[in-house]
Amino acid sequence: MTQLRYVKSAEEVQRAAEANPEFLNSTVHSIRAVYETDPAVVAAVIPQPLKPTDRPEVCATFSNVQIHVSPELTIEIGSAIFGVRAFHDGVEGIYLITMPMTTEAAVVGGRETYGEPKKLAEIAFRKEGNEVSATVTRMGITYLEARGTLGASLGPRELTEHAYCFKAQPCCEKGRDFDADPLLVQLDWKHRHETVHAVEGEVVLRDSPFDPVADLPVRRLVSMEYEEGTTQSNGTVLRSVPGEWLLPFLHQRYDDPMVRGIEIPG
Numbered sequence: 001m002t003q004l005r006y007v008k009s010a011e012e013v014q015r016a017a018e019a020n021p022e023f024l025n026s027t028v029h030s031i032r033a034v035y036e037t038d039p040a041v042v043a044a045v046i047p048q049p050l051k052p053t054d055r056p057e058v059c060a061t062f063s064n065v066q067i068h069v070s071p072e073l074t075i076e077i078g079s080a081i082f083g084v085r086a087f088h089d090g091v092e093g094i095y096l097i098t099m100p101m102t103t104e105a106a107v108v109g110g111r112e113t114y115g116e117p118k119k120l121a122e123i124a125f126r127k128e129g130n131e132v133s134a135t136v137t138r139m140g141i142t143y144l145e146a147r148g149t150l151g152a153s154l155g156p157r158e159l160t161e162h163a164y165c166f167k168a169q170p171c172c173e174k175g176r177d178f179d180a181d182p183l184l185v186q187l188d189w190k191h192r193h194e195t196v197h198a199v200e201g202e203v204v205l206r207d208s209p210f211d212p213v214a215d216l217p218v219r220r221l222v223s224m225e226y227e228e229g230t231t232q233s234n235g236t237v238l239r240s241v242p243g244e245w246l247l248p249f250l251h252q253r254y255d256d257p258m259v260r261g262i263e264i265p266g
Contacts, residue, residue: 028191029125030063030227031134031146033203036220042084045216046095048245049184050086050164057085058216059094060203062134062146064125065231078102078123080136082144082213086164088238093162093186098211098252100136100144114185114235115167117253119211132199132226139255143208148201148224155196155227163187166246167237177247181240188236193229200224210255 008016039056046052060082067075079101086095100121101107110116122137133147168182201224207214 025068026231027066027068028063028227028229028231029127030061031125031132031148031199031224032059032061032227033146033201033224034059034222035203035218036222037084037216038219041216045084045097045249046086047166047241047249049239049241050088050095053085053087053092055085057222058218059083059085060144060146062123062125062136062144075103075105077106078121078125079106080121080123080134080144081163083163084216088164088184088186091162091186093164096163096165096187098213100138100211114187115165115183116187117165119253119255127226132201139208139210141206141208141211143206143211144213145204145206146201146224147204148199150226151198151200153195153197154225155193156229157196158190158192161189161191163189166241168243168246168250170250178243181243182246183240184238185235186238188234190232191227191229192231193227195226195228197226198224199226212252 034057037056037058039052042056043052061080063079065077065079067077069075080099081094081096082098083094083096086093096117099110099116099118100123101110101118102121102123104120107118107120110118119138123134125134126132130150132150134145135142136144165185165187166182167185169179171177171179203218203221205214205218
């Protein structure tokens, strides 16, 4: 019998797990922005058991990521995160609302491994001299953008950043919401930045019925920085949660056709 590539041996499964891009070193160039929005909006978008912090801040990061699979193979992707500050059991992190990515592999891996709210998108990241910019586009709408000019050097630095998301499987049976209770996951992103610069710039939100980031308006830009360095990621399941806690928020992981102004055929 010829080799059947749909089946792996135990040794091949182990090697594949060790080469999972979700756990590999990455070289990352990022624009990291934090802005203040309305406290009531932040409180409304955070599912239980997470709690808002006393700082109603949105964190938006735009990145060009080079994933080092092996000395011979590097995979390059564009990525972004958009979330709000939240905490669980006293640990502050970012509750991830949406994570646009440029490749299917990045979307599928992050969703299935961690439950990250990833979507396919077009992401343009540019650095020309001291000017930096990034845009995120989906469904023909450039709904998220950052741009600015490099300022004073702030780095190097090392830090661990935490984030929260929910690992959930919508039920295949009509009348039920989930196959099992969703899981609250804490992500740990270990950053080592060789270069950090302050950025004088702005975050621009444009309305999209599929990605309504404009519902969290920019009231005051708290900080904007440009970073170059490496990142490693990992995650831990903290607990299960009742499905009704997550259900009002889950639709935004998908392109909800039941949005205002969108007609559904037939």
